[in-house]
Amino acid sequence: MLVQNLFVDVDGTLMIPAQNLSFVLEKTGVVKYEDRPVPKLESPYDVLVNVKFTGICGSDVHYWQHGAIGSFIVKAPMVLGHESSGIITAVGDKVSTVKVGDRVAMEPGIPCRRCVRCKEGKYNLCVDMRFAATPPIDGTLAKYYSLPEDFCYKLPESVSLEEGALMEPLAVGVHITRQAAIKPGQSVVVFGAGPVGLLCCAVAKAYGADKIIAVDMNEERLKFAKKYAATHIVASQRESASDSAARISKVCDLGLGADVAIDASGAEPCIQAGIHVLRTGGTYVQAGMGKTDITFPIGAMGAKELNVKGSFRYNSGDYETAVALVSSGRVSVKELITGKVKFTDAESAFNDVKAAKGIKTLIEGVKD
Amino acid sequence: MSDQEQDKLKQNPSFVLRAIKDVAFEDRPVPKLRDDHDVRVHIAQTGICGSDVHYWQKGRIGDFILESPIVLGHESAGTVVEVGSAVKYVKVGDRVAVEPGVPCRPDTIFAATPPWDGTLSKYYIVAADYTYRLPDHVSMEQGALVEPVAVAVQITKVANIRAGQTVVVFGCGPIGALCQAVAKAYGATKVIGVDVVQSRLDFAKSFGADGVFMSSRAEAGVDAVEHSENVAALIAKKFNLGDGADVVLECSGAEPCIQAGVFVTKKGGTYVQAGMGKENVLFPITTACIRALNIKGSIRYTTGCYPAAVDLVASGKIDVNRLITNRFKFEQAEEAFELVKAGRSDVLKVIIEGVQ
Numbered sequence: 268m269l270v271q272n273l274f275v276d277v278d279g280t281l282m283i284p285a286q287n288l289s290f291v292l293e294k295t296g297v298v299k300y301e302d303r304p305v306p307k308l309e310s311p312y313d314v315l316v317n318v319k320f321t322g323i324c325g326s327d328v329h330y331w332q333h334g335a336i337g338s339f340i341v342k343a344p345m346v347l348g349h350e351s352s353g354i355i356t357a358v359g360d361k362v363s364t365v366k367v368g369d370r371v372a373m374e375p376g377i378p379c380r381r382c383v384r385c386k387e388g389k390y391n392l393c394v395d396m397r398f399a400a401t402p403p404i405d406g407t408l409a410k411y412y413s414l415p416e417d418f419c420y421k422l423p424e425s426v427s428l429e430e431g432a433l434m435e436p437l438a439v440g441v442h443i444t445r446q447a448a449i450k451p452g453q454s455v456v457v458f459g460a461g462p463v464g465l466l467c468c469a470v471a472k473a474y475g476a477d478k479i480i481a482v483d484m485n486e487e488r489l490k491f492a493k494k495y496a497a498t499h500i501v502a503s504q505r506e507s508a509s510d511s512a513a514r515i516s517k518v519c520d521l522g523l524g525a526d527v528a529i530d531a532s533g534a535e536p537c538i539q540a541g542i543h544v545l546r547t548g549g550t551y552v553q554a555g556m557g558k559t560d561i562t563f564p565i566g567a568m569g570a571k572e573l574n575v576k577g578s579f580r581y582n583s584g585d586y587e588t589a590v591a592l593v594s595s596g597r598v599s600v601k602e603l604i605t606g607k608v609k610f611t612d613a614e615s616a617f618n619d620v621k622a623a624k625g626i627k628t629l630i631e632g633v634k635d
Numbered sequence: 636m637s638d639q640e641q642d643k644l645k646q647n648p649s650f651v652l653r654a655i656k657d658v659a660f661e662d663r664p665v666p667k668l669r670d671d672h673d674v675r676v677h678i679a680q681t682g683i684c685g686s687d688v689h690y691w692q693k694g695r696i697g698d699f700i701l702e703s704p705i706v707l708g709h710e711s712a713g714t715v716v717e718v719g720s721a722v723k724y725v726k727v728g729d730r731v732a733v734e735p736g737v738p739c740r741p742d743t744i745f746a747a748t749p750p751w752d753g754t755l756s757k758y759y760i761v762a763a764d765y766t767y768r769l770p771d772h773v774s775m776e777q778g779a780l781v782e783p784v785a786v787a788v789q790i791t792k793v794a795n796i797r798a799g800q801t802v803v804v805f806g807c808g809p810i811g812a813l814c815q816a817v818a819k820a821y822g823a824t825k826v827i828g829v830d831v832v833q834s835r836l837d838f839a840k841s842f843g844a845d846g847v848f849m850s851s852r853a854e855a856g857v858d859a860v861e862h863s864e865n866v867a868a869l870i871a872k873k874f875n876l877g878d879g880a881d882v883v884l885e886c887s888g889a890e891p892c893i894q895a896g897v898f899v900t901k902k903g904g905t906y907v908q909a910g911m912g913k914e915n916v917l918f919p920i921t922t923a924c925i926r927a928l929n930i931k932g933s934i935r936y937t938t939g940c941y942p943a944a945v946d947l948v949a950s951g952k953i954d955v956n957r958l959i960t961n962r963f964k965f966e967q968a969e970e971a972f973e974l975v976k977a978g979r980s981d982v983l984k985v986i987i988e989g990v991q
Contacts, residue, residue: 312741386937
């Protein structure tokens with residue numbers, strides 16, 4: 268039985284306190300708490316972080332429920348979580364950019380640094396990427412986590428550790444917006460008003476987009492989007508994709524169509540509507556992940572000479588931009604934090620996310 | 636002990652720049668692999684670059700100052716003799732071109748840029764992913780020329796040269812000549828080489844240039860910038876460049892060429908500064924502004940340049956053997972450097988054989 272941080276025997280005798288209590292996905296559908304060794308610093312450029320807050324992503328829930336995403340299959344127990352912030356408790360001998368006591372946002376994917384993609388600066392595309400909570404790499408839902416110093420981003424005084432845990436999804440939003448090359452004065456339609464879609468709206472606004480339209484089938488999320496960063500909201504209806512696009516265009520006065528469409532839903536009808544709602548020469552970015560193969564309006568894409576890109580995680584400069592956007596006040600993430608649970612209640616947070624309750628539920632770090 | 640026996644005891648003979656104008660041969664320990672991703676290369680051929688000569692004579696380039704001895708050389712090819720346990724890219728016995736600059740691991744190292752040692756030793760240690768296998772038919776001499784070809788590839792990449800474009804290249808030394816050849820290989824329609832030395836122009840015409848132009852120095856009393864403008868007009872007229880060239884590659888570093896280069900770039904065209912001469916020059920900035928030029932600097936090479944360079948050499952698109960005018964044995968390294976320093980117009984690339 269687990270009481271706070273201590274393993275307690277059935278007759279109430281206190282056993283050894285856990286060194287590095289961790290929240291582990293044992294196998295599909297089964298999570299448990301386990302004590303694991305405190306990670307050692309593998310390199311003199313590594314640091315040890317006492318994890319304080321961790322947000323949950325759809326991918327964490329997906330591994331829990333299905334045990335796999337594409338070719339990444341959970342074959343052995345794995346610590347969950349990857350959207351974290353914490354306080355540095357130890358540094359390797361050659362660490363020079365951070366120190367013990369620093370409050371940091373943690374970038375959870377470490378690339379090889381040697382392949383062509385890494386050297387091009389597109390390290391999110393590294394074939395040998397080691398990403399927290401993507402099997403077989405352990406995640407951040409533990410008391411301690413170790414990573415290289417250059418994947419830790421110091422949080423300014425004005426940014427809380429809770430907000431620090433939102434840097435990861437915000438970096439995702441930054442990367443999507445950069446792929447879309449949003450410029451001041453443009454119109455952007457974002458399909459999906461979940462955390463990523465909402466953050467895309469916020470970043471698009473910070474980058475000067477004039478019209479930011481959030482589309483979703485969930486009324487509550489749309490209402491939130493309107494208060495948060497969207498200039499217009501449109502509720503999805505059962506209609507053809509081109510009708511949907513025409514309706515969005517009309518209601519939001521998009522003239523010949525939107526400059527940019529971002530899909531943060533993964534839903535086939537949204538993807539189709541996204542292509543149709545663009546003006547000629549517009550840009551479409553696929554961020555959402557749903558069905559792997561869909562019916563795609565390729566004729567419209569070709570005839571309208573659209574730029575169609577994928578967006579995956581983040582790379583050079585995205586985390587720095589995320590921290591800068593929040594510390595300068597251009598993007599606010601506090602509103603997205605709709606719940607906080609204790610580490611020992613982590614499973615309930617996962618259930619909430621699975622039920623699409625709230626926006627971001629944070630799991631507090633292990634208490635001493 | 637006989638000379639032969641003494642030679643056998645040498646571990647890793649190296650050509651060292653000890654201080655300004657003071658070079659010497661030293662025996663150094665055989666270098667060890669620093670980590671699982673390193674390889675050790677037995678260097679076979681090394682070309683000499685103007686920067687090597689500059690460090691020898693002046694002891695500094697910009698902020699890089701010679702403060703302690705360094706091994707010279709950075710344009711090399713050799714054979715892999717040892718590999719780290721994590722190496723996947725190459726194996727022992729592979730013949731490779733060596734890319735001499737490795738960034739961010741965590742230090743940024745460039746061979747023969749102080750304080751880092753260069754490649755003029757028997758052995759050199761380098762990260763495996765900075766070595767590039769040479770096809771069997773490519774010689775070690777050609778392998779040593781891959782580095783300057785990679786420089787030319789980068790310049791062309793920065794200039795974004797595309798098929799059908801016109802290109803004027805100032806300077807017909809090794810880099811200028813290679814830029815002309817790479818521009819042609821990448822589809823440029825008209826490539827013009829400019830220089831003040833006839834023999835360089837003759838070579839360029841036979842190498843990669845479609846046409847060459849003998850430039851002139853300004854006469855006494857003539858305004859230098861006005862003269863450069865005239866030179867540009869003459870080039871544009873002679874080669875029917877109309878408003879100007881799509882791309883200008885400045886590979887000389889000479890102030891009059893920099894000025895003429897700006898004047899001969901068409902409106903909206905691209906000017907790339909690759910040559911290094913005076914650090915501060917008189918620059919026609921208003922012309923650059925009014926013509927909405929894209930002006931960029933180019934330094935060394937980036938991801939993809941080395942593989943492209945090996946391909947250009949291996950496919951025969953660029954015949955680098957023709958650039959090699961002088962060959963020296965390792966023990967004659969100082970003589971080789973003196974020859975490059977003399978700046979003779981009949982000398983293009985000087986190479987030094989490795990320690991056997």
